[in-house]
Amino acid sequence: MAEFASSGCLFFDELIDEQTNKEFLDDIGHTDIDKADSVNDFYKNIKATSSIPRIPAGTPLKEAFPKNSPLDKIFKNEVVEGAITSLVGSNTIVDHQFLHITFPTKYFNQANQRQMSQANHQDSTIDPRSTFDVQLFYFPTEVTKEMGGTRYHPGTHLRIVNEMAIAKYQNILGQKSIVCKPGTIGIFHSGLWHGAGVNFSENIRYMFKVRLQPTEKQELLWDPEKKYQPLPNRALYWTDETKDQTINDILMRSYPWQEADTNRLDKINVVKFWRLLTGHKKMDVDYWLTRIENELY
Amino acid sequence: MAKRQKVLVLYLKFPSLEAEVISWATFDGTGKKLHMTGDSDTPPYPTGLDALLDGWRLFQASQAIPEQPGEEYRTSYLKHEFFFEKLEEGDF
Numbered sequence: 001m002a003e004f005a006s007s008g009c010l011f012f013d014e015l016i017d018e019q020t021n022k023e024f025l026d027d028i029g030h031t032d033i034d035k036a037d038s039v040n041d042f043y044k045n046i047k048a049t050s051s052i053p054r055i056p057a058g059t060p061l062k063e064a065f066p067k068n069s070p071l072d073k074i075f076k077n078e079v080v081e082g083a084i085t086s087l088v089g090s091n092t093i094v095d096h097q098f099l100h101i102t103f104p105t106k107y108f109n110q111a112n113q114r115q116m117s118q119a120n121h122q123d124s125t126i127d128p129r130s131t132f133d134v135q136l137f138y139f140p141t142e143v144t145k146e147m148g149g150t151r152y153h154p155g156t157h158l159r160i161v162n163e164m165a166i167a168k169y170q171n172i173l174g175q176k177s178i179v180c181k182p183g184t185i186g187i188f189h190s191g192l193w194h195g196a197g198v199n200f201s202e203n204i205r206y207m208f209k210v211r212l213q214p215t216e217k218q219e220l221l222w223d224p225e226k227k228y229q230p231l232p233n234r235a236l237y238w239t240d241e242t243k244d245q246t247i248n249d250i251l252m253r254s255y256p257w258q259e260a261d262t263n264r265l266d267k268i269n270v271v272k273f274w275r276l277l278t279g280h281k282k283m284d285v286d287y288w289l290t291r292i293e294n295e296l297y
Numbered sequence: 298m299a300k301r302q303k304v305l306v307l308y309l310k311f312p313s314l315e316a317e318v319i320s321w322a323t324f325d326g327t328g329k330k331l332h333m334t335g336d337s338d339t340p341p342y343p344t345g346l347d348a349l350l351d352g353w354r355l356f357q358a359s360q361a362i363p364e365q366p367g368e369e370y371r372t373s374y375l376k377h378e379f380f381f382e383k384l385e386e387g388d389f
């Protein structure tokens with residue numbers, strides 16, 4: 001949970017079994033690029049034949065997918081279920097879902113189009129809430145480096161920006177791209193900056209996404225016995241390096257893209273986020289909030 | 298001979314050209330190279346000053362705007378933005 005609070009993302013490599021991946025790919029009619037004429041026709045076919053249902057926004061996740069369909073099996077995986085319950089609760093609702101398909105270079109050459117990556121953005125719109133949504137990603141096939149898997153920027157989730165208004169940041173230090181084995185699941189905080197890469201391989205790249213909303217406060221959903229206790233203050237700057245690493249080191253992690261000044265605000269926002277996630281409204285890490293809350297006038 | 302503009306945008310760690318580059322974008326008006334999002338993991342220069350030393354001309358820098366009262370801890374866009382250009386002559 002501290003890792004999610006700090007970076008805004010979690011990954012579970014090869015979580016979904018081979019059989020379910022195969023069922024998912026069969027269900028959407030996965031085929032060679034040579035047999036896919038146009039992006040539109042490809043989507044039309046999938047929409048016409050696959051078991052992926054049309055889900056009205058606000059439908060409970062529990063009622064969203066047909067029983068025993070590949071997606072039903074994925075959401076019943078105990079790790080997926082546990083992660084979703086921990087982040088958005090067991091009564092989460094579906095905002096939307098989409099099967100993202102990234103076509104390889106060959107397709108763009110045939111269609112005489114310029115093949116460009118997707119610019120960096122934050123999904124949806126300006127979101128100043130304390131509540132957060134999650135976006136769950138499922139990769140049914142292997143994603144190699146050249147397939148241009150989703151690019152993301154760890155630690156950007158608490159920066160409040162307006163969707164594509166971050167598109168001018170072509171490259172950001174510390175940027176990562178998803179490279180994974182089939183069956184990998186990724187979970188992003190809804191504020192995480194990201195964009196789709198370019199697919200320079202010979203194969204079609206798929207990514208199935210579901211955005212989930214909580215219906216309850218996201219406080220200790222990950223700790224049903226409510227045992228979490230914040231760690232006591234530790235020495236600052238003149239520190240004791242012999243001490244073991246704690247979750248406070250995860251919460252206080254810096255990211256290479258952060259400005260020297262704003263990096264401190266990023267830490268403050270992680271502590272504020274951790275207060276919400278733990279319900280300890282006065283807790284602090286490394287005195288960032290205690291110092292500025294010591295207002296005597 | 299015609300002239301074309303190449304634009305380099307650098308985001309720095311703090312608002313001085315000595316500071317390290319944390320984000321960058323290049324737009325090539327000569328058409329020789331198509332830059333796009335995510336096309337490089339290493340900054341073109343370690344600092345803003347290194348871009349000047351390589352002949353880039355600074356034409357815009359972000360101003361220091363005081364944080365709005367009550368919103369001092371809100372974080373948003375990258376703050377220290379510097380726009381550079383190079384003009385290239387040729388037959389385009």
Ligand SMILES: [Fe+2]
Nearest residue numbers: 121122123194
């Ligand atoms: Fe997106």
